[in-house]
Structure formats: C-alpha cells, structure tokens
Amino acid sequence: MTEINKIIHQLWIGDKPAPMRAMDSIRRMNPTFQYMFWNETLIKEKLIISPRYKRKIEDHSAIWGRADMYRYLILEQYGGVFIDADMVAIEPLDDFLLNKAFFCWENEIARPELCATSIQGYPPHHIIPRTAIEWIMNNNVNVEKTRIQSWILVGPGLLTKVYSELIEDKSVVNVLPSYLGLPDHHTGSKYLGHGKVYMSHEWGSTRDNYKSINDMNIPDHHMKPKDTIEIYIPKCSPKKIKEYMKSIKSMEGHFNIKINCDSDISKYLKSMRFISQNKNISTDDGLVGYVDDTLTDIMNEAGSDKGQGRHNYTTIYEELFESIRYNVKTFCEIGLGTTNPTIKSNMGSYGIPLASVRGWRKYFKNADIYGGDIDKDILRNEERIKTYSIDMTDIESISHFWKNFTFKHDIIMDDGLHEYDANVLLFENSYSRFNQYYIIEDIGEIYLDKWKKKIEEWIEVYPELDFKLMINPIPSNTYDNNLIVISKV
Numbered sequence: 168m169t170e171i172n173k174i175i176h177q178l179w180i181g182d183k184p185a186p187m188r189a190m191d192s193i194r195r196m197n198p199t200f201q202y203m204f205w206n207e208t209l210i211k212e213k214l215i216i217s218p219r220y221k222r223k224i225e226d227h228s229a230i231w232g233r234a235d236m237y238r239y240l241i242l243e244q245y246g247g248v249f250i251d252a253d254m255v256a257i258e259p260l261d262d263f264l265l266n267k268a269f270f271c272w273e274n275e276i277a278r279p280e281l282c283a284t285s286i287q288g289y290p291p292h293h294i295i296p297r298t299a300i301e302w303i304m305n306n307n308v309n310v311e312k313t314r315i316q317s318w319i320l321v322g323p324g325l326l327t328k329v330y331s332e333l334i335e336d337k338s339v340v341n342v343l344p345s346y347l348g349l350p351d352h353h354t355g356s357k358y359l360g361h362g363k364v365y366m367s368h369e370w371g372s373t374r375d376n377y378k379s380i381n382d383m384n385i386p387d388h389h390m391k392p393k394d395t396i397e398i399y400i401p402k403c404s405p406k407k408i409k410e411y412m413k414s415i416k417s418m419e420g421h422f423n424i425k426i427n428c429d430s431d432i433s434k435y436l437k438s439m440r441f442i443s444q445n446k447n448i449s450t451d452d453g454l455v456g457y458v459d460d461t462l463t464d465i466m467n468e469a470g471s472d473k474g475q476g477r478h479n480y481t482t483i484y485e486e487l488f489e490s491i492r493y494n495v496k497t498f499c500e501i502g503l504g505t506t507n508p509t510i511k512s513n514m515g516s517y518g519i520p521l522a523s524v525r526g527w528r529k530y531f532k533n534a535d536i537y538g539g540d541i542d543k544d545i546l547r548n549e550e551r552i553k554t555y556s557i558d559m560t561d562i563e564s565i566s567h568f569w570k571n572f573t574f575k576h577d578i579i580m581d582d583g584l585h586e587y588d589a590n591v592l593l594f595e596n597s598y599s600r601f602n603q604y605y606i607i608e609d610i611g612e613i614y615l616d617k618w619k620k621k622i623e624e625w626i627e628v629y630p631e632l633d634f635k636l637m638i639n640p641i642p643s644n645t646y647d648n649n650l651i652v653i654s655k656v
C-alpha cells in the first residue's frame with residue numbers, strides 16, 4: 168500500500184478564468200487518481216481553517232501566496248499530490264512516486280537548493296505541511312509590512328526553510344530531481360537528459376501567462392525524437408548494470424536510445440524516457456525469457472504519431488488494451504498514413520505509411536492486422552498484415568470494404584479522414600463489425616459540439632454500446648487530440 172493517498176489536488180482562486188485545458192490534462196492523464204479541483208466554494212465546504220490562519224490568508228495581498236497557504240492546509244488535512252494549475256501533463260504519475268513524501272528541487276543549476284512547491288506529495292498530517300502551517304501562524308506574512316516577496320514568505324522560500332532549517336529528520340521526504348515536474352526553468356535552463364518527465368511547468372505567475380497556457384503545446388524536446396542510437400551493455404554484475412543505466416539516463420540530447428543487453432533492465436526503464444531495450448533477456452536463474460515492449464516503445468520505433476509525439480494516445484491504449492493484449496485475434500485500422508499531399512488528412516512529408524499497423528502487429532502478437540486507405544499506392548500485404556481500398560465518404564466503398572471479411576474484428580480504429588461526416592458515415596455502416604472496441608481518433612476541436620449531440624443520439628440508437636468522448640486527454644496539441652472510445656456494454 169502506498170503511503171500517499173491517490174488524490175490529485177489542483178486549486179484556482181480569484182476572478183480570472185482558470186487554465187482549464189492544462190488542468191484537465193493532469194486529471195485525464197491520471198484516471199486512477201481521485202481528482203479534487205479546489206476553488207472558493209470547495210474551500211468553504213471541505214477545508215477546516217482556523218480563524219487565526221484565515222486572518223493570515225486575508226492579510227496576504229498576493230493571490231498566488233494565498234494559494235500557497237491553502238495548499239499547505241489541503242495537503243496536511245487530505246494528503247495526496249498537489250499540482251500547480253500551470254502544469255501540463257506529459258506522462259501519468261507512477262505509483263512508485265507515492266511510496267514516500269516528496270517534492271522537487273526547483274532547478275539544480277539556476278536555483279540550487281531551492282525547493283519547489285509546484286508538485287508535492289504527502290500522507291495526511293505530514294510534518295512538512297504541518298510545520299509550514301505552524302510557521303505561518305507564528306510569523307508576519309504581510310508582504311507590504313515585511314517587504315519580503317510572497318514566494319519567499321509562503322511559497323518556495325518557506326518550503327525550503329521548512330526542509331533546511333525547521334525539521335531535523337530529512338529522511339521524512341524524498342527531494343526529487345527538478346526535471347520530473349519542472350524540466351524547463353523560467354531562466355532558460357532546459358532539461359535534455361533521459362529521465363522521465365511527467366509534466367511541463369509553464370510558470371504562469373512568473374511569466375504572467377495564464378491566459379495563453381491553454382494554447383501552449385508541449386515543447387518539442389519533451390516529445391518523441393526522430394533519431395535513435397544503440398548502446399551495447401556487456402554481461403556484467405548487477406552493480407555495473409546500475410552504474411551503466413545511471414550514466415545512460417544522464418545522457419543529454421534529443422534522441423531515442425535502444426539498449427542491447429542480456430540482463431533485464433526493465434526496473435530502470437520505468438524512470439527513463441526515450442529508452443527501450445532489445446528484449447531477449449536472461450534472468451538471474453539463468454533462464455532465457457522475453458519482456459514485451461510497451462505500446463509507446465513500439466509505436467515510437469515504428470514512427471507512428473500515436474506514440475510519444477503528436478498524439479501520445481499509447482498511454483491511454485496501454486491501459487485500455489492491457490488485459491486483452493494476448494487475446495485479440497483481429498484488429499482493423501482505417502487510415503494507413505498516406506503522405507500524398509493531394510489527399511485530405513495526409514501525414515505530410517514526415518509520415519510513414521503503415522507505421523501504425525506494423526506497430527499493432529508487434530503489440531498484438533496473436534492477431535491478424537487489417538487496414539484500409541483511400542490511397543491505393545500505399546496498400547501492402549505483409550506478414551500478418553492485409554490492406555484494402557476504402558473511401559470513407561462513399562457508402563458503397565465502405566460496404567465493399569467489409570465484404571472482405573467474414574468475421575468481426577475485435578478492435579476497429581478510425582484514423583482515416585478526420586471529418587465529422589466521414590467519421591459518422593463509417594461508424595454507422597460499421598458498428599456491427601466489431602467485438603470489443605471501436606475508436607475514432609483525431610477529432611478536431613471544431614467538431615466537438617456536433618459530436619456531443621451525435622453521441623446523445625447514438626446512445627438511444629445503440630443501447631448495447633457505451634460511448635466515451637475523451638476531450639484532449641493528452642494535450643500534445645490543442646487542435647485534434649480528441650478521441651471517442653466505443654465499447655460493448
């Protein structure tokens with residue numbers, strides 16, 4: 168059992184509109200966590216505030232400082248993980264982070280030994296938020312009277328004071344590297360190593376950019392690289408393996424790393440990014456085993472935009488398909504990644520035709536993979552892959568496509584023409600052709616209102632199906648990163 172409750176807290180107070188897209192990215196990226204959005208109403212309903220502490224908050228003029236003061240109360244009373252409103256999710260939080268109270272350094276180069284308040288996790292009634300509350304109660308925190316900046320009085324400065332001066336036992340908390348939640352500092356320092364980055368910090372208060380945060384994309388250097396290098400690790404002791412992996416993790420540069428190693432290094436890869444292993448391994452007892460690649464690794468290697476790049480859908484799909492991965496017998500994807508500039512929804516010059524279906528072939532090891540596309544020039548038949556022609560705007564073409572199959576597919580994925588009418592036409596003429604999941608990818612923002620109404624209609628028409636509209640679940644971009652997941656009830 169983890170020491171930290173699986174609760175994510177985010178807070179927004181004041182009259183200005185909250186950066187909801189950024190905040191939603193945190194919630195949607197971590198569906199296994201309880202999510203609490205704190206505003207003035209919830210604070211009144213759910214937070215116990217002594218009159219004395221309330222006066223301290225009211226006496227503090229800076230709204231971001233008041234947010235810090237609420238933050239300590241929330242964490243002390245509820246425990247869990249508090250994440251600033253200006254954080255944009257990149258990866259879901261791993262459960263191993265919750266084994267012990269934690270916060271991050273702000274930046275080891277630009278601000279050495281300064282503790283960051285942006286992401287913190289504690290069990291309820293932990294000594295760190297409790298000590299911060301006690302200090303605020305017993306000291307003047309009025310910015311004007313003390314002539315001390317808010318961030319020093321009650322923000323990162325106070326957290327640093329608590330950790331470095333006010334508590335004796337430093338082992339009560341893990342101080343984690345800044346890159347986990349603050350990879351790019353507002354002074355210009357950027358993280359370019361291979362440690363896992365969970366979110367991007369946009370420095371809303373520092374840069375006064377809350378209005379634009381919703382329109383920001385994750386920086387390119389935190390997305391899937393195009394280039395790959397290979398590293399060979401010879402057979403050696405576990406101690407040496409640990410040393411090598413630590414060194415590899417620290418390597419700077421925007422590139423993937425493929426590690427050839429006979430030992431199982433999976434435990435190290437959990438805390439790394441852009442790193443995968445050629446998976447033939449020998450275990451400690453001398454047996455030869457096989458550890459499967461993650462879907463993200465597979466799609467990254469294949470060159471699909473479903474991986475850690477434009478869309479990052481693989482994070483969702485891994486959770487969705489994990490339990491059925493080895494039971495799926497047939498998978499069908501419409502839209503194979505044409506690069507023909509004359510065809511709508513083409514991938515452009517950076518696309519790789521058939522990248523996704525090749526990735527699905529590797530992921531679903533026991534399945535036959537089928538595909539369809541309007542571009543006949545990219546149709547190919549390969550080992551466990553067969554592709555056919557289809558025009559999603561033409562009902563006869565759709566009907567002809569399905570005549571190629573005498574069976575239902577376990578999963579159908581629409582990654583073809585990303586236009587509302589075409590998506591609707593394909594589904595309404597294909598809904599009887601799947602066993603478990605039907606997924607519509609890359610739904611544009613401009614179509615969301617139409618889709619909400621259409622789903623309401625479909626719920627009545629198809630009572631045997633469950634419809635979930637996932638609005639920008641992983642905010643790699645703000646244009647078309649929306650999904651509809653349809654499953655059998």
